[in-house]
Amino acid sequence: MNIGKVVKKLFINIILGVILLIIINFVGLYFGFNIALNIYSALIIGMLGVPGLILLILLQFMV
Template identity: 50%
Template sequence: MNMPNIIFFIIAIVAIFIIGKIFAWPLKVLLNLIVNGIAGGILLWLINLVGGNFGLVIPINAITALIAGILGIPGVLFLIILNYLR
């Protein structure tokens, strides 16, 4: 192997590594949204299940599901606070 082939090989390996990193970032964000959405949905369901006995009911609609899905557990806590403020 001559020197230009070795340099090209090294550049190709670095380029593949950089492209892999670029595509991994959105995947992490998507995975984080999925985990937050599942945790928020389960927590909303549990709050309605248990809180119904105490008068704490958060209606599950598009807005509350979106807040709980994007923000996760802090979003559900925000919804509880908003429920007490109204």
């Protein structure tokens, strides 16, 4: 697989993940729920996609 395609897919996943994270944080304001928006959460969502977002949500409930 071409390295350019991998980087492009990772970048697109990170952008979409950040948008989803912002939406979840906006909705979570009403329920007292917040996930930090930082490079680590963006990379987790970028590499794993939606399952990464679900993982972050589950980890937030564990803490």
